[in-house]
Amino acid sequence: MADTEIRKRLELGAKEKIDGPFSNVIHGHPALDEMREKHPEAYIDMLKYRANGFEHEARKVAEEHGIEFRGWYRRYDAAEIDDFGDWFQDGDKPESETVSAADRMMSGLLDADGLEDIPDPEWLIKGWLTRDTLARINGEPNTGKSLVALDWAGCVGTGTLWHGCATEKGTVLYVIAEGVRGFKKRKRAWVKHHAKAMSGVLFYPEPIQVKKPDSPKAVDQWATLAEVCAKIKPVLIVLDTQSRVTVGVEENSNTEMGVIVARLEAMRRLTGACVLLAHHTPKGGEGGRGAGAMSGAINTEFQMVKKGRGLSSIMTLENTKEKDEEDGRKILLRFKVYNVGDEDPYDLDEPMTSVVLVHEEDDSAEDVIPVITDSDDNRSKFRSIIEQVWPVGRFTQAQACGLAQDHGGMKKPTAYRIWGHLVETEFIEPVPHATTGNPTEKYRIKRGAVG
Known part of the structure; x- marks a missing residue:
């Protein structure tokens, strides 16, 4: 079936003032009827990118054949676009030689009821x-x-x-x-x-x-x-x-x-x-x-x-x-920091890391591997661990001291002693209760704190 024949038939339906849905005009053409019954998905796709005002018909056919209707978009196959360069330069597909620009524009005019066929945002x-x-x-x-x-x-x-x-x-x-x-x-x-x-x-x-x-x-x-x-x-x-x-x-x-x-x-x-x-x-x-x-x-x-x-x-x-x-x-x-490789190509002594963005309220430290430099003293190591794992999150003394032992190589007494120092120097502070304002067992980095 010639492409121009399909377009003429569909554009005729869009221009003529008729009673009832456009399907009254589309039906009756033997080639279109055969396509509608034997190849419903192709028929729906044809309506999507060949004419305006036929969403009602497309939805009806999709419902009859149990096809999921996924929006009303103008889709073109690569072979069906004659000149992509001209199409993108002009903002639309070149006009058919058999249909005038005015007729093409008229086929796109919608009355107030036709606006209802425009799909809602998905x-x-x-x-x-x-x-x-x-x-x-x-x-x-x-x-x-x-x-x-x-x-x-x-x-x-x-x-x-x-x-x-x-x-x-x-x-x-x-x-x-x-x-x-x-x-x-x-x-x-x-x-x-x-x-x-x-x-x-x-x-x-x-x-x-x-x-x-x-x-x-x-x-x-x-x-x-x-x-x-x-x-x-x-x-x-x-x-x-x-x-x-x-x-x-x-x-x-x-x-x-x-x-x-x-x-x-x-x-x-x-x-x-x-x-x-x-x-x-x-x-x-x-x-x-x-x-x-x-x-x-x-x-x-x-x-x-x-x-x-x-x-x-x-x-x-x-x-x-x-x-x-x-x-x-x-x-x-x-x-949130993750170890993403065996070694950093810029520094062979450090693991390769990268980050994702998580919600500010996400306190999870699971799978976060802090990057620690052996030359740092224990206080610097502890601060670095907290900054990397909980930059804005909340944590307990046990969580922080546990990571200091696991990743900072500190003994338990050393980790808890440095914890006390970080509290005293106001690098970290207790998180106040949302209602009473009293300190809780959770801590956070104090805003404006300098390590």
């Missing part, structure tokens, strides 16, 4: 990320943006809860555009923390440029990625970072960034995925650096702020913009 991570959107996480360098993005990717790829929030399991494509070598350690730390393989996540360890190349002979990397996405069908695409995938683009120019937005939006329409960018903020400022054309197009935006230094830092992840839901969600995170 959570990718409940309360945080939705499918079929552009999202961005902003922050100064070394504030944990990539750690959050990698955690989101791992949780979506494996269907793992993210800090208690449900995830929609699916394929994730992660473009590592900078800091490639450190990602192996971060991945290992994630695997140890969650005690499972990071399945469902595909990494591309090189920058992929969103901008269409000026030379017609150059490879359009974004168009090539579109072909890949049409095959792997990701639900989350991470671009880490924005600046490294937009090389040569003036980020303060609304004109140039507007073209980038159009290509990002085209990828979103192609895949129905959440396209997530990691981006830098101006030093000491808030929001993403650069033109307003980008920030205005973003559906969901996050701000990452770090307070403190080293392993005792506290990171705040806040949802600062949300077009379709309530914004303002916030979570406090801290580092």
